[in-house]
Amino acid sequence: MEDIARVKRRVEELRASINYHNYRYYVLDSPEISDAEYDELMLELKRLEEAHPELITPDSPTQRVGAAPVEAFGIVQHPLPLLSLTNAFSGEELSAWHRRVTNLLGGGRGFDFVCELKIDGLAVALTYANGSLTTGATRGDGYQGENITQNLRTVRSIPLSVPKDAPPRFEVRGEVYLSKAGFKKLNDERAREGLPLFANPRNAAAGSVRQLDPRITAQRPLDIFIYGMGWAEGKALPSSHWETLEYLKSLGFKVNPNVALYHTISEVEKYHRNWVENRESLPYEADGVVVKVNSVAFQRELGNVGHEPRWAIAYKFPAIQATTRVLDIGINVGRTGSLNPYAILEPVKVGGVTIKHAALHNEEDIHRKDIRIGDVVTVQRAGEVIPEIVGPIISRRTGKEKVFAMPGHCPVCGAEVIKPEGEAMHRCTNAACPAQALERIKHFVSRGAMDIDGVGEKLCQALFSAGLIKDVADLYYLTREQLLSLERMAEKSISNVLSSVEKSKERPLARVAFALGILHVGEETAELLTEHFSSIDELARASREELSSIPSIGPKIADSILAFFGQGRNKRIIERLRKAGVKLAAEEAKARELPLAGLEFVITGRLEAFTRHEAEARIKVLGGRATSDVTRRTSYLVAGAAPGFKLDRARALDIKILGEAEFLELLNRAVVESE
Ligand SMILES: [Zn+2]
Known part of the structure; x- marks a missing residue:
């Protein structure tokens, strides 16, 4: 006993x-x-x-894992209806609401607003009795919802029990949502399993919460923000919404941190504007700002009209999603010969901008999302990014939609198209493909590359079509007369072009290496290469071994570099660049090489003097690299207390092993050297 x-x-x-x-x-x-x-x-x-x-007990934390499936959800009557909010889509509509509220409250009386983000999820009501969660329900029609208690129990941020001083019975309201990262992860998993994808995080959250099998819900990374109290028995509640939010936090509920209390409507406008600009930075989707009159007494006075409270309004963000039709799928040939499919859309306004095209990435992506020509689709625009298609609306299919297939031949030059093993992209096999040549020129003049001001995409196109340039070297042999022969070229812009071309001859080596357009060599890789090679000639002479001994240059990049410099055409371009006076070598050897440059460290086990993070930071400052895997490129394995299997691996590969004392000594020596 x-x-x-x-x-x-x-x-x-x-x-x-x-x-x-x-x-x-x-x-x-x-x-x-x-x-x-x-x-x-x-x-x-x-x-x-x-x-x-x-x-x-039902509120034991072990009970979150999900109970057995239910046949169907029961119905829950909401003792106090969950009202819906009036929407405002413009500053004028917000002002109109403000005037109405001011008048209803009799003019002269000042009042405050609480602003909150409107989370794009699923509204739920949670009831607690005697300290435990007893019911969780969907909003439903506001008067009755579905009983999804078992599913909501699996949401980790919903407390199953509340402190003893909470009201004996009360209801809180909130929005269950899926973070952007959680949504992506869920869809990636579904794609791997060949399941249909969710169109957006809200659909995914709603689908997850309404699973008949709570064990499935338990696996979904659902979260919640509580935004208010429905009702409470046996305890006086705070007299303002702001204090209510504080009170909810004290009971252990998760309240969105981006709430603000304002006195003027212009501050509310500013809050809204700020989030229109910064909503992308939020880890979850929000579709507007909810503005509430702070005082509970005033809220009561204002009351409701129909199903909508007069004391609150949802001031929406401009839509970033819209639906339209895929008219066709076109193909751009990129500078590396990649065939880039894009959707040609029936023009549609999204977030105030008309869009006609959307990126489709590659064939696999099109099939994964099951986008067909003729489909009605959801498109979305996020910040400055090219609009993308979220997915088709299957229910609107007529049966006439066509499944897309990559052409077997380049749409520009007609050469054979291949899909290299392990790559997602199809490529044109013709090294002399005009589409590739043009794209290579556009890349060469672009901002991160040679940055030839005044030579934009349009001029490249015009010069290319007129036959004045066939490759990047031709840019440096353009004459005033040739430029004059182009339509709409004024004297002044010609001078501009010629002087920009001239200036670009002095670009740093890394820019040149990037501008050449070697497959898989992006800005960062180009930078890395120039740390090891002081000229384009040295890089061109590098062997496969030399290249792949550089950390983060894998065999794929090494092969691509070898292939590039192996082509006679590229050799000729480089010679003509040199003759034109383009600088193909680094300024001078780096004035002071950092002492640990070129060395790669792996740390295993516990160090006494500093945390692993600190140790890695020290290595980096001194020019070395810290990685997590022991490979043949590793210079030193630093073994602290209780080292793991990495020590065995280092021994097997015959890599120099340093104890903590030796490591410290090496660091100290390096510090002295660098001073
Ligand atoms: Zn081609």
Whole structure:
């Protein structure tokens, strides 16, 4: 008997501790213990409950894993309806609402607003009785919703129990959502399993919450923000919305941190404007700002009209999604010969901009999303990025849609198209393909490359069509007369072009290496290459071994560099660049080489003097690199206390192993050297 009392006490201790750490982790985002320690607590509780099933309570943290599937959801009557909000789509509509509220409150009385982000998820109501979550329901039609308690229990940021001083019975309201990252992960998994993809995080959240099998819901990374209290019994509640949010936080609920209290409507406008500009930075989707009158007394006075409260309004963000039709799928041939498909759309306005095209990346992507020619699709624009297609609206298919297939021949030059092993892109095999040549020229003059001001895409196109340039070297042999022969070229712009071309001869080596347009050599790789080779000639002479001994230059890049310099055409271009006076070597050897440059370190085990992160930072400052895998490129393995399997691997590869003392000595020597 005494024994069971002890077990019961331990079970309660464990539950309290797990609830506390859940709260730190999921609500405050600031855990105090490691995942492993947390797992241990959970495991102990599970074992005790398995041995004593009579001790299991519905609010035990073990019950989040998801109960058995339900046949269908029961109906929950909402004691106090969940109203919907009036929308405002413009500043004028917001002002009109403000005037109405001011008048209804009799003019002269000042009042405050609380602004919150409108999270794009699924509205739910959670009821707590005697300290425990008893019911979780969807909003439904506002008067009755579906009972999804079992599913909501699996959402880690929903407390299953609340502190003792909470009202005996109360209801909170919130928005269940899926973060952008969670949404992407979920869709990636579904794509791998060949399941249909969710169109957006809201659909995914709604689909997850309404799963008949709570075990599936439990696997979805759902989260919640609580934004208000529906009703409460047996306790006086705060007199303002702002204080209510504070109170909810004190009860352990997760409240969105981006709330603000304002006195004037122009501040509200500013808050809205700020989030229109910065919504991309949020880790979840928000589709507007909810503005509420702060005072609860004023809220009561204002009351509702129909299903909508007069004291709140949703001031929406401009839409970034719209639906339109895919008229056709076109293909651009890139500078590396890649065939880049894009959708030709029926023009549609998205977030105030008319879009006609959307990126489609590659054939696999088109088939993964199941986009067909003729489909009605959802398109979305995010910031400055090229619009993309979220997915087709399957229910609007007529059966006449056509499945897209990559052509077997280049649409520009007619050469054979191949899809290299392990690559997503199809490529034109003709090195002399005019489309590729033009794209290479456009790349060469572009901002991150040779940055030839005044020679934009249009001029490149015109020069290319007129036969005045066939490759990048031709740019440096353009004459005033040739430029004059082009239509619409004024004297002044010709001088501009010629002087920009002249100036570009002095670009740093890394820019030149990037501008050449070697497949897989982006800006960063070009930078890295010039740390090891002081001229284009040296790079061109490098062997496969030399190239792949450079950290982060894999065999794919090495092969591509070799192939580039192996082509006679490219050799000729480089010779003509040299003759024109384009600088093909680094300024001079670096004035002071950092002491650990070219060395790669792997740290294993625990160091006494500093954390691994600090040690890695020290290596970096001195010019070295810290990586996590032991390879034959590793220069040193630093072995602290209790080293792992990396030590064995380093021994097997005959890599120099440093103890902490030796490592410190090496660092100190390097510091002295660099001073
Ligand atoms: Zn081609």
